[in-house]
Amino acid sequence: MAFAWLPGAVGDIARGALTTILLIAVTTLAGTFLSILGAAGGRNGPVLLKRAIAWYVEIIRNTPFLVQLFFIFFGLPSLGIRLDPVLAAMLAMTLNMAAYTIEIVGAGLDAVPGGQTEAALALGLRPRQVFIKIVLPQALKVIFPALTSQIVIMMLESAVVSQIAVRELTYEADMLQARTFRSFETYFVVTLVYLVLSMALRRLLVTGGRRALGAGVS
Amino acid sequence: MIEFTFWDIVRNLLLAARWTVLLSLAAFVGGGIVGLIVLFFRIAKNKWSRRIASGYIALFQGTPLLMQLFLMFFGLPMLGLRIEPWTAAVLGLTFFASAYLAEIWRSGVAALPLGQWDAGASLGLHYLQELRLIILPQAFSITRAPTVGFLVQLIKSTALTSIIGFEELVRTSNAINNATFEPFKVYGLVALIFFVMCFPLTQYARRLEKRVPAR
Numbered sequence: 001m002a003f004a005w006l007p008g009a010v011g012d013i014a015r016g017a018l019t020t021i022l023l024i025a026v027t028t029l030a031g032t033f034l035s036i037l038g039a040a041g042g043r044n045g046p047v048l049l050k051r052a053i054a055w056y057v058e059i060i061r062n063t064p065f066l067v068q069l070f071f072i073f074f075g076l077p078s079l080g081i082r083l084d085p086v087l088a089a090m091l092a093m094t095l096n097m098a099a100y101t102i103e104i105v106g107a108g109l110d111a112v113p114g115g116q117t118e119a120a121l122a123l124g125l126r127p128r129q130v131f132i133k134i135v136l137p138q139a140l141k142v143i144f145p146a147l148t149s150q151i152v153i154m155m156l157e158s159a160v161v162s163q164i165a166v167r168e169l170t171y172e173a174d175m176l177q178a179r180t181f182r183s184f185e186t187y188f189v190v191t192l193v194y195l196v197l198s199m200a201l202r203r204l205l206v207t208g209g210r211r212a213l214g215a216g217v218s
Numbered sequence: 219m220i221e222f223t224f225w226d227i228v229r230n231l232l233l234a235a236r237w238t239v240l241l242s243l244a245a246f247v248g249g250g251i252v253g254l255i256v257l258f259f260r261i262a263k264n265k266w267s268r269r270i271a272s273g274y275i276a277l278f279q280g281t282p283l284l285m286q287l288f289l290m291f292f293g294l295p296m297l298g299l300r301i302e303p304w305t306a307a308v309l310g311l312t313f314f315a316s317a318y319l320a321e322i323w324r325s326g327v328a329a330l331p332l333g334q335w336d337a338g339a340s341l342g343l344h345y346l347q348e349l350r351l352i353i354l355p356q357a358f359s360i361t362r363a364p365t366v367g368f369l370v371q372l373i374k375s376t377a378l379t380s381i382i383g384f385e386e387l388v389r390t391s392n393a394i395n396n397a398t399f400e401p402f403k404v405y406g407l408v409a410l411i412f413f414v415m416c417f418p419l420t421q422y423a424r425r426l427e428k429r430v431p432a433r
Contacts, residue, residue, distance in 0.1 A: 058417065058420070059409075059413060061370075061416075062370065062374075062412065062416035062417045062420055063374065063409040063412045064374040064377035064378075064388070064412055065374070065377075066377040066378060066380070067377060067388060067391075067408050067412060068409070070391075070405045071401075071406065071409060074395065074401035075401040075402040075406065076402075077401075078402045156280075156281065156282040156283070157282065158282075159282035159283075159284040160282075160284055160378065163381060170284060170285070173285075173288075183288070184289065184292045184293045184296050187285055187288040187289050187292060188289060188293075190285060191281045191282075191285040191286070194280070194281045195280045198280045199280060
């Protein structure tokens, strides 16, 4: 093992890590928002919409993320949609995460007793207010641990977007090992960076969730 | 340039899919065996053994599979072992699967009432007999759904071994795509083949999940 290259590589690794963090931040926000819409639509929407959402979830959950990424980045241009690698990565990650979180959010919505909706309606709230102010916060509280796990898993899966030349952590590792010829050491260090990132992300989400949603999140 | 008809593409992809299936099976069997060992450590009475197993699980669940594969592929040659992508792929996926399977099965062990252990002890069984006859069969049977669910995840994860050069479905599709320039069709077909492999398992896992009464 030789780590003489490490001090000179700190900048590259940090830049790659920042991109990874940016990717997961965007994916978390967009994916969660999309999955709330998807879960609500899958429960209250017209039949066609329900069926479309169900198929969307099945297709994404039963195919590899890498193939989805290639499909979006290499396949869409033949339909005239050409995306920048970072945008393609964000889109693929968001679409992938939403399929998993639609089921999670849906389970949370089902867990809120129907009496809550009835009570809120009886108090004169409009249906949309009931959903946003009464049902959704309770659902999020129930599903927060599962949501946290999914976000961490997505961050780890984001390693493969290096394959479409997004300059995130894994891409920087590839560049470094090509320059230093110390492949094992490079990947070892970067793996540790991922480990720290995933533990920090989990910690952040758990404390953040506890503060925003109240106790009960572990 | 070689001309590919639609059926040439399909045939080549299906031939490559054999390797995806074989790799998934090898990793599932290997992961099951190593996972069982990790599980023994994880639920042992010794505190350090439990800590080591938790650390192992946290390590594999807290880092990207792609990095684990890279480390396997570049690490073993450092120990003087010449390694082919197939070996690195099987070993990498085996360790990855073992951590997840051990954790899934442990949740099954944790779900059993403590009385099950006491009952075993009162029948005069020693620790290993208790595990083999009472605890593990029940733990496996209540975690059958997540185990099948993980198999789906494992099949999808084999796609990553294309990046370290293992010639499975995705790597073959990259080669075909480079020759045909029809990414929409090629990756669409790859997605379809994966879907056909995974969807029945997903449905099966869902059926199993419904059978277990909610706790």
